[in-house]
Amino acid sequence: MPTVDTNTKTDALDALPDAVAAEAFRRLVRHLQHRHDAQNIDLMGLSGFCRNCLADWIRDAGFDGDKEAARELIHGMPSVQWKATRQSPATEEQLARMQESVAKNAKADAE
Template sequence: MTDTDFETTQIEAAAFRRLLQHLMVERTDVQNIDLMINAGFCRNCLSDWYREAAEQRGITMTKDEAREAIYGMPFAQWKAQHQKEATAEQLAAFEAAQRRHGG
């Protein structure tokens, strides 16, 4: 790995940590379903990607461990504190978004 590769990795890691800070501390009001509707991914997707990256490096990680790494707390605790029941409008928008993206 060159110094440039190392620096790029450090910058990417810092940007990822900032994204997590934004989603987990500053914008807990934004629901996962809204992220899925508007961006095509959510906090759970991030945790899946995190676990996949760990496994590609030979690190075994459960779904719950990955979610705790992303949410900064056990997922059940996050849900209890921040997740609201999806509205009929959100569910309809989610279904429409899934159809648009072939999901």
Template structure:
């Protein structure tokens, strides 16, 4: 059994909320960079909670970003460079 499966839901939820708040604070950490390093980003988290909680895409993204996604993009998201996109593509290949 994977040890993560032994965590009670309250502990797991608290850690997840802390991760989301950390990502909200670190607006400088671009999604494309997160994808390039770890193969997931804020959008992935919103997709996962949407699937887990039967939320529509907009509601799930607002839960993760703390604001409507379009607003976050306008204020915090820059243009991805070709290098960032290449790193992201290589990283995503490693996902299961």
């Protein structure tokens, strides 16, 4: 089981070879492209991240493209097309779950 060194804030993920991490990331993205029934709002409500977060994270990691290019890479199509063909309107319940989840992210980030 991976351990976290609280003195250096590193964990076993840092020792994972980049090629392995990259392959796992690509598999995750392709899985999410296939499972468009998993709405971003539901991903946010459950896990505190969504496809758009992944697009932001690749930009933070050094992707040269702009926000739209990053989203197109993650969605597998332009985001305007994604929204028109894959995204349904969020319900009040979904929005509430997302707000609770985002609050958990903020709390974890503060620790």
